Amino acid sequence: MTTLWDTSGSEVVKALSAERRAAGALAFGLALTLVVVVDEQNVAAAEGAATLASSAHPCRLLIVVRRQIDAPHPRLDAEVSIGGRLGPGEAVVMRMSGRLALHAESVVLPLLAPDAPVVTWWHDEPPTRIAYDPLGVFADRRVTDVALAPDPLAALYQRAADFAPGDTDLAWTRLSPWRTLLAAAFDAVSERPDTAVVTAGRANPSAQLFAGWLRNRLAVPVTIEEGSGRGTISAVTLRFGADRLAVTRTDSRSATISRSGFPDRVLPLAERGLGDLLAEELRRLDDDVVFAEALGTWSSLPNLASRSEHREHIWHDPMTAQAHGSSDVTVGAGASTGGSAVGSGSGAGETEAAGGGA
């Protein structure tokens, strides 16, 4: 491991190739570069998750910690390691302060593994527009987590407004086990349901996406009912006239599938950690059309999947933005056009989202 204090980008590149040579026979079959954008207070969680995910999908791990943008002098500190505390692969943790934090790409670009796909993950409040962050612009896949935003539904709506193919959100990833069980339970059913109910906290972005997905796939009204739990999804119920098919979480590890006229079945439904979620994201590097459709149906914004996947970097200085007020927030124009469109949605949550976005 090499630690560099108050260093430059070229020193980091040199340190990485020195570490690579020292690792000798360990020539890595790199499949991708994972760029993690994280706040100082979330570094430990992000490092843990990225280490776990990178042991499943060996990658070059570049962790960018931006701090103190208003510091008078730009400064870069870096830690370079191979096969160290950050898993078996190559890892660089970079702390950037001062104006350098706004130009993180100048350090990161030369460190990307040649011609391998880049995944950028914000373990942080997602950027208002991904085009504001150059670390998102050059990425092939961009992973956000609206659950970390102060208003998750407004953030989810903003994701839809700002969407480009290749974007995904961990709120969607958290849903995969639920969708798997429901789809498996539905395999044996030939009827179309009349209605569907997701039991969860209304402010839960995963529940909103669940509703969006079900409406998109089944073309039935979907409502979100407040559950008793901690706001996480506790059940999903499809109604067929008098019959019902439900998947209900029983504990943190399993769920029950109950269907009228059939005995109950208990199946695994594990609550997954951040590392597992990230590993699922790294499994596929192409865009997720099904997510785009679910998000589009939820937000009532049309044709998300057919947008251009290319983004141009938009220069955005949070310090001037602060000085001039939050005019940027409405740049995601979807918020204003979306307000009326979203009203046609079935869940109460969407209205909240529009309110928060406007």
Added chain:
Amino acid sequence: MASTVSSTNPLRDPRDRRLPRLPDASALVVFGATGDLSRKKLIPAVYDLANRGLLPPGFVLLGFARRDWSDEDFAVFAREAAEKGARTPFREEVWDRLAGSVRFLRGAFDDDAAFDRLASLLEELDKSHGIGGNAAFYLSIPPSAFPVVLKQMQRTGLASSPDAPGWRRVVIEKPFGHDLGSARELNALVDDVFTPSGVYRIDHYLGKETVQNLFALRFANTLFEPIWNSQFVDSVQITMAEDVGIGTRAGFYDETGAARDVLQNHLLQLLALTAMEEPVSFGAETIRTEKLKVLRAVSLPTDLDRYAVRGQYEQGWLAGERVRGYLDEESIPADSRTETFAAVRFGVETRRWAGVPFYLRTGKRLPRRVTEISIVFKKAPHLPFDETDTAELGNNQLVIRVQPDEGVTLKFGSKVPGSAMEVRDVAMDFLFGEAFTEALPEAYERLILDVLLGDATLFPNNAEVEESWRIIDPLEEHWATTTPHRYRAGTWGPAAADEMLAADGRRWRRP
């Protein structure tokens, strides 16, 4: 609510790759459930599938064996097997859920009443677990018991009932007969009781990740296919070496020998996958068609004395321990002429492969356990260097390592750093463990899942099995009157195998 299986689940979408495909609700019935294979491979694989959430909501594991056990006894046995053999961490709650759908049925194979009970138990399970009549029967039993079990299944309508809903499949393990005649008999019997498309012949090598990767390597890249022919390929070596002896299989092994045990199935399948033409699509039938074409084109050399070598291990040292010779193994007759090593040169009589020898070898008590396919390329037609510069340059090689360390190695010449021009072989290694370490599923895990899903891509069909015997039978006939060469345990086989390649101006690659 009707319980028909709909193929058009609106929640499924081929583009939605986050959702794994789960099999239909079904029962996996294991005959010989208390045996070694079941304990070491099948039950752990079922547990791993459950742990990964890949078993359907209505899944039942039903053990059938002679022991006087209750459901609970079998559950305890299965739990131990899963704890010991599973690849994924053992988790109590996963097991508890699985244990709720473990059943045991006591019975002998000639016991009519037991099979009647089995039939009615499956009907019960239909009500209690909603298996919808779907059942896969895994025959983890000696081949001699196949006919009686199959007849029982036919009698009780277990095998296929045209009126009843759901599918019935049968899984059989090698050996698929011991020569062409017996294989035909067995195939006729199985295909008659089940439908040919309901029969899954397990060759666990085909469940290995690298073997499937051979398709990707060959047909998804432009790099390799243009040179995958006799114009560029000098020869192909396929090796399957084991460091173990015959273990507890003495009786079976002495009747069978290395050629029938390994060459006839695993190695010829690997040959077929290496040499086959591109299938028109990636489906079970199209792939089998191409594999069968290759197997039909496989030819034997005329000089079998030289090009079909078999050996038998003598005592020696292996991995720091003294090991017994084959003839000193327990229950092996002192005058046994069964081979524990076989090396054969085959040809593939197609335009693509004309003149390219395929050297296949397998053996027990070789220095290490390794299976690999090595494509040896021709030397460059002209080398613009001094002869001394390239003295250490060998043939380019592409090696597909099936096990262990699944991956691919490319061997090519590179300049030795320094002022002199000197070219030497270097190896570029691709390890699955590095680029994609999603912990590799066990072969049985993958294959059992495929059986339940009804995907026959990785299973050889009856025609392939018969064609393989067509290739092996003349060898066995030739060997019937000969005595195998001796080789010391812990060496790479008898000298005659090396001479066989030396006669062609080649040598075996040391795996």
